[in-house]
Amino acid sequence: MDDFVREKLIEWDLQKWMDKFEDEEITQESLYELNDELIHKLIPKVGPRLTFKKKLKQLKEEQNINQETVNLSVQEQKEAPDKDQVLASTSDKGKRRFEHPGGSSKLQPPAKRQRSSQPRPYLEAIVLSDVKNIMKFVHARLHEKDKLSAFLKKKICDLETDKRELVGVFGKTGAGKSSLINAIIEEKNLLPSGSVSACTSVMIKVEANMQGSNYEADIEFITPEEWKDELWSSHQFLGDNEDCEMDVDNDYHDISEKFSALYGEEWKGKSFEDLMDGKYFREIPEFPQSRRKILTCESADKLSAECVKYTRSDSKQEEGNEGKKWFWPLVKCVTVRVPNNPFLQHVTLVDLPGNGDRNKSRDQMWKGILGDCSTVWIVTEINRAASEKEAWEILESVSSLIGNSGECQQIHFICTKSDLLDDSDDLSSADFHDLLTERNVQAKDAIKKEFNKQSKTKKHFTDDTFKVFTVSSKEFLKENYLSPEDTEITKLQRFLQDLNDCHSETVNYVKGAHGILSLIQGANSRGVDSKKGEVCEELEINMSLQLDNVRKEMEDTYTAFKKCLDDGVEKSKCSYGEKLKNFLYDGKNGGAFYNLLKCVIENGGIYKPKKGKPINLNMKLASCLIDSIGAEFRKTFPNEVTCGAFNGVIKTFSLDIDSLIEKYKNAELQLRFLKTEEENIKARLSRIIQKQKKNVYSSLTETIENIMEEGYCKALAFTGEDTLYNMRETIENHVHSKKDMFEQAKNTMLGKLHDLMVYVLETLEKTMKESIGLSFTAEECLLPDVSTELEMVKKYYNQLVGTPD
Template identity: 75%
Template structure:
């Protein structure tokens, strides 16, 4: 083992594996030749192994670029302009870019790669870097800047306050947010074909004779460190399955004479038959025996199962039994097991997929699940979706009952109780037209286009009539797409653009490009290095006190603006809640009566039994979700929905609290003009200001969901005792006593509406106080570190700063022709990303496609 390998392992945070590499005699030459099998033998833990593969892949890319730059430098000594076409190969994916390479020299004027010179590895990474290349892969830029910041971090001592502050700031640079896009739609609506077409993996999600399971979530993500396809299966626990088996037994015993009517009965039979075949009919006693789970020992061991395949077809064939059932029962299916009843979630990772780099597509069940852990995961994911796709067939899309029921049932979870900025209503199979046999291709095309435009108008009208959805989303948040996966693949009558698959691809590309880890990391690194270099400079010493005083004055003024806006918001919100409490007290009796006495007694008895046994909630396999807690809290939520959306908008450019957080500013640009000697410190404060505002916005998106859900959760907690008492009744008279118990409990606890109001106000107040404290603490600490601490012990980072500045400038400025081409292709250039940091994705879509002639996001 040589110093090169040891240094790389230490630099990558893999020091514990140094001895293993030493024992296997891995040197610089053999490091570059390691394959997947050898890496697995060297690094036996999955987390470090993934990190090593990623770093090694980037290191190989850097070596190729070093060699290219060396060739360029040799040719440029003869005063010739050189344009080099080079290939950067990422395992099975090749991409070639023609670029003009600018030379870079080391201090001695001679270029040396890591592999060529051990001595150069003792220098600052910036001193042995080449000048950034136009069109350079962002992953390489990110790797380079991380190497620079790792080197700077190691050079900072821990003996003085400023160095400790800077080391923490460098450690906090690691951030990467994924956008969640939730996909809803009933079986047969074409979800699988749509997703396959959009991410351009034709055979990934199976369809046709394979029936979708309504309880399993499927996440789709990109896999960047390997060319293999992967599926990670997460199971429910053994205890949860044992409880479900008990519930199935009770249900089957009580409903033997209602098989044809009862959807829950059929659901139980379907799950049992999928996993056990006909065995469950013989006896329920032994269904937890290990013999039934031989193929999935991970379930018994409470571990996740990983499937890894070379091809998409192979993976699809393997993971289908964990997500679907074969609709063709009969010959050839005897003894075949389907494990989806035990599955909580399946995460499918697609190698190097450009549409999934920072985006996760989630195929979601319509209304959660009776299994509590699956339901909690479902609620969490639904609440984090920044966009929701509702998929339905174009035939009668505007009047499709199930699609609108799904949207209404999740509207509060994704709206005020979530992070959703946009709803995309996607009408599939748009290429199908009646009586097309005798029409020409042109006539078919015209008929399709006309029918699609008509469908969009009808769906828009239907949306405007849905008051339950409109409370959470404006007309601007709702877009309609008419798509055809078949035409996108074959193009018989429609162009790719007319299938509107390309519009959805472009939308995903925008989401990916708006959340560039590289841009955020480089911006932060640039600010930190600016502060280090500024603290080393003596030019600002005479002005430090003056600049500090001015910054403190501005900060206090800005904080007061934030505080005042929050106080006014709290007062107005409290008034809305008081109105809701009064309405709740006056209407809860009628709401309770309408719920407890609906439907025929014979059928409703079992429904109410399910409601009280599940804490006020019943999720039928088909039909609308039943939630008594939400009904009781409805006057409270109705009273605050409009105001809450105004305070915490999901789709507004101004941000929460009428934009007062986003408007917070230390006016560093004007101060730089006034105090040139303090420019570096002020540049750091500008990046810190943007970082803290982004952090607070992320925090508010999470916390506001807890504030909103507190109304229903408080009602749920207070009702729990009544539900438990009602659930104890059995036999004759059960329905009567359940009804009486629930009524009496609600009457005795009618102050619960006041309690729910107080709980919500407490959570809102706590959030506002927390925001102010964090904002004041972070900005005060940053200002003091910039102008009130001694920087004499800090290292010289002028070379590192210059190198990162070049990357910063490269990401912030792209030639016009590249920008134009990128936009036309639906790709957002780095310049756009940098200029629009902090904007939400909806605003970015409008800004990025404005004036380009691209109609993808200009409405329908």
């Protein structure tokens, strides 16, 4: 039995039958030739035998795919002999579309069209699978009797990472978000679309199903306690304003629509305690038990039909739907998983509400996901896109959350329905195409000009991060005047594929595996023993110098932040009175403003209307502090990965290992591991900094919010005819008495920045010291011979990224 067969039996959890395979001398070549009779002889028990047959069948299919891909790659090399291309490139050649067996819901474009979708190369997926199997085998052979072996086992486990790229999708009702997502991922009926009166009411994530071939929906509900709180506050709001006219666009209608969806007309006249009765939730037993509901279907259209009542609100009940219950008011988030989809391999598309949500848990999730988005799509109809007020309001309201307080690197303004032209029926195809192209170019120019006027957004983003697309989901699906390229759907598909490819899971895993195997083999050879002290000394000197560079840059950053914040505190103290006056007074009287102010203080200083700009009194008070630090913060913590945190100093940290490899040839294997380890810790710290910098930035507003909470509670306690006067006076007096809150906010931010700096320095030093020490340990270690595995992984590594040098 060779190593390949041994690895497969371990991977398939069939180690018990290894002796049989060993006795019969089964090799990789003979494994593929086993028939039912021979398999029965090797594995007499039915359960394990069925498992083996299923796994062997999958292995044979992978081998066929691998050979087919290699053949295509060889053919590609013949066509382009000047390119040294071992793996499939990002071109369409050498790739195969993932097809779902019974996929009637998949888009089936006309055969004569050349589609530009670019699935991840099969060959790369097979490389990743092979190297993972090798490392599982090595992991199983390592014991934990010494520090190095335990260290190596942990490093193998740490190779497993799956960072998903999030793309947030915004757009008003009827803009075509659902149709756009369906077209881009080539799932015609996945998300319901088409009804102008219906709109998506909850957050929907669309990602790949990596575990099976079905379409799934994972429905997460808010807690019963949260729904009870929402019922109580809504009843209070309706009770205070029962004489007000219920216009379709105001909050009263919003509450009424939400209650009617779940309770029908029964909610009217009932207390919030009555509406918590279990009889209303019999169809969703998961909700009272705080469990998730999982829907599984064989096709996209069936799942879409099942999901509608959990995701959509319909202000005009369609015929036949009278009395039907809609559960979207109780839903926190729905995750839709699609099988065999190359565009979602490492990407999640998130259909987001424009202003978050009044429900605190939904709003917290909204903020969290928004902050994690590497790209944001703003979707609007092409007709008057540049002057579309709602689209620009959405972008402005989320700019700080996706900018300094987030990870967004690109904003895509997507104009839908680009194929709609007035009086186009009599045009020839050529005239139609020319007219459409001219209109789309004009729309793009107008939108870019409008973007340059968005001063608040421009504080966080430059022109380079902003792109405009004109798409037609409808035209993409049919043979007409336009090619797929003209609709620009294919450009967005290529963008998603690039996100998948940039994920570099295979490259990172193989590189890390190569480093670990190099260390094991180097430790076994012990060829560096005589020079060990000398190598360690040079490494430690280099590390000390590099850490000093990092420390100095961080100290400079702290000083710059303090200077900016000191300026912000002074400006805040001078201007907060005027800001308060503009919000609380300035001709604002009567019942309408009373209702607005009460909503603001009930929600901790924040009010999010269903339409229009959200109001955030805490943000108004913190605005001078935020403005003072904005430019310095973006310079220090840019969202662009290529720039690097702390003005790039983390990225430039280097122990100069390449020159040490030249000097100490006998230590090459250990040093190669250390080079990999250095790259890994820098990448890990960059990810941690990207997450933690959000907490640093948001601390300014959060500190103000926490200090203002007491004042809001006092203002909320008033009733009677002078309530508006008392609420205003209470808020005003509270701010005057707590004007040191600006200094507190400054100190909180600086404290969080200091903690982050200490963590980065300590982690960098501790990780590299441990790795250096264990790489050149004097302790006797019993390590397996991995020369074969190292050679195999080295070949894969060279294919993926070139030689280790």
